[in-house]
Each structure stands twice: as structure tokens, then as C-alpha cells.
Amino acid sequence: MALTHWPTDYKRINQHFGEDKEYYFSNFGLPGHPGIDIVAPLNAPYYAIADGEVTWISDKIQNDETKPSANGWQILIDHGSNLFAKYCHAQQDIPVDVGQQVLGGQLIGRSGDTGKTTGPHLHLEFQIAGMGVPGYPNNQVDPWPHIEQVFNQFTEPKPPLITGWVFKTFTNIVGDFIVTTAQPRVRLGPGSNFEPHIGVLRKGAPLINLNLLQNGYTKIQASIFDFLSIDPSNIP
Ligand SMILES: [Zn+2]
Numbered sequence: 443m444a445l446t447h448w449p450t451d452y453k454r455i456n457q458h459f460g461e462d463k464e465y466y467f468s469n470f471g472l473p474g475h476p477g478i479d480i481v482a483p484l485n486a487p488y489y490a491i492a493d494g495e496v497t498w499i500s501d502k503i504q505n506d507e508t509k510p511s512a513n514g515w516q517i518l519i520d521h522g523s524n525l526f527a528k529y530c531h532a533q534q535d536i537p538v539d540v541g542q543q544v545l546g547g548q549l550i551g552r553s554g555d556t557g558k559t560t561g562p563h564l565h566l567e568f569q570i571a572g573m574g575v576p577g578y579p580n581n582q583v584d585p586w587p588h589i590e591q592v593f594n595q596f597t598e599p600k601p602p603l604i605t606g607w608v609f610k611t612f613t614n615i616v617g618d619f620i621v622t623t624a625q626p627r628v629r630l631g632p633g634s635n636f637e638p639h640i641g642v643l644r645k646g647a648p649l650i651n652l653n654l655l656q657n658g659y660t661k662i663q664a665s666i667f668d669f670l671s672i673d674p675s676n677i678p
Contacts, residue, residue: 444548445491445521446623447512447614448592449529449647450553450564452481459584460575473577477530477567478585483552484562488529489614491566491589492546493541494521496538513565514557517550524572525582525588530565531557547614547623599665601646604677606640607632613649620649620662628664630678632656641672 445547460474467473498518501510511528517538518528533554544550554561566585573614574581596619613620614658622643633656643649647668654661666672 445589445592446493447489448554448596449489449491449566449590450480450482450486451615452483452486453593453596453619454481454615455479455661456481456563458586460576462662463496472579473639475574476578476582477528477565478589480564480566482562482564484553484555485533486553486562487549488517488532488551488553488564490519490521490548490550490610491527492521492590494519494527494544495546496520496542496550497526498539499536499538499540509647512558513567515551515554519544519550519667524570526569527585528567528569530567531555531559531563595648597624599650599663600667603663604628604666604669604672605638605652606630606678607656607661608649609634609641609660610655610658610660613660613662615651615660620651620660622647622649628662628669629659630676632659632661638645638676640676640678641669644668644670 457475457479497520500516502560515532515534517529531579532551536551538550553562568583568585569581569584571581573583609624612624612626614623625642626646627639627642629639649662649664
């Protein structure tokens with residue numbers, strides 16, 4: 443399963459898989475941290491890392507507030523190819539349901555600081571049948587080798603940079619960076635009426651987010667090397 447989206451708006455990891463061995467062994471009998479901790483302040487969105495199906499939500503189903511899970515409110519998604527991802531410490535108000543199909547990049551929850559935490563963050567666990575790391579339950583594996591690819595998508599575009607506007611639906615915004623998820627036209631202004639356009643970007647192009655949103659268009663800077671086609675006479 444190729445992952446397509448980074449799960450929060452923050453490209454920072456606080457703790458990797460297997461770290462903090464003594465704490466996890468004494469508290470949970472585990473060889474180390476069973477997932478990856480990604481920065482997500484309170485209320486920050488959790489995004490599906492790929493297309494999939496929601497297969498389980500706690501504690502919505504268990505409904506046992508007297509014994510809250512160490513992972514708090516969690517969403518388990520079957521992303522195909524035997525990969526299940528568990529998104530933990532969410533708010534109770536979860537916008538998806540068990541059995542629902544989700545798309546990569548879709549909002550599936552928000553950071554809620556629920557469960558056993560020292561502050562709000564996304565604890566993300568990967569379970570891959572037949573590949574579990576010895577000592578960890580539920581076929582848990584290190585998410586990093588799988589998620590590193592989407593992490594690295596968010597690199598800065600190479601200069602020279604072209605400034606313009608793209609339709610936000612064709613992008614995935616991650617903090618100060620954006621990556622195109624389709625082949626958007628880059629326009630001189632925030633709307634399809636701004637013709638002629640500067641050019642068309644390739645899918646997967648990293649952009650700089652200039653944090654201006656109008657009419658569903660977002661202002662960006664893109665590398666001249668990421669254009670599939672470009673009309674130099676329209677460069678501002
Ligand atoms: Zn964690």
C-alpha cells in the first residue's frame with residue numbers, strides 16, 4: 443500500500459518506534475514505544491495516510507469511560523495490503539464511522555490528548571499481519587520505514603520559484619509546505635477566471651504555502667522545474 447498523506451499538519455516527530463524502553467517495559471510490558479509520536483496540538487486534524495476503511499473505533503463502541511484506554515480515543519483503519527493503522531489520543535467527537543470508506547488526506551479525527559499522554563500529539567501505530575516485531579502485540583511494526591516516503595515529500599521546492607494560485611482541492615497542505623495531489627493549473631489570481639494561466643504543475647510537486655486562501659484558491663510558490671508546461675510570457 444503506497445501511503446499518500448502525512449497524518450497531521452506538523453512535520454515533526456517527537457518519539458520513534460522502540461524508544462523509551464524502560465518506561466514502556468515497566469508500565470506496559472513492551473520492549474519500547476509501540477508507534478510513532480507526531481506533533482499535533484489540541485484540536486489539530488488527523489488525516490488518513492491513504493485510502494482505506496474504518497474498521498474499529500474506541501471507545502465509541504466499548505463505551506467504557508471508567509476504564510479509558512492508554513491510547514484514548516482511537517481510529518483503526520484498514521489501508522489494504524495487510525496494513526492497519528491506529529490513530530490514537532483523538533477527541534471523542536470522531537467524524538467517521540466503522541465501515542466507512544475514507545480517502546487519503548480525509549479528516550478522520552482531531553487531536554484530543556485523551557488516554558495516557560504527557561500532552562496532545564498523534565500516536566500512530568502500524569499493524570502488518572505476518573510482519574510483527576517480536577515482543578509487540580497485534581503485529582505492530584515500526585511505521586517509519588513506511589511513512590518516511592510521505593514525510594520526505596514535503597521538501598522545499600528548488601529555485602527559481604514562481605508565485606501563483608492553485609485550486610486547494612488539488613493540494614495537501616502540511617504546515618508551511620504543500621504538495622500537489624493532482625496536476626493543478628497555476629493562475630495569476632485566486633479563481634478560474636484568471637486566464638491565461640502560468641502553467642500546469644506535476645502531481646507530487648512540493649510548494650511553499652504563502653498562507654493566503656481566497657475563493658478556494660491558495661497562494662503558493664512552485665519550482666520552475668515542477669511545471670509540466672509553462673508559458674514564460676505569463677510569468678508575473
Ligand atoms: Zn506514542
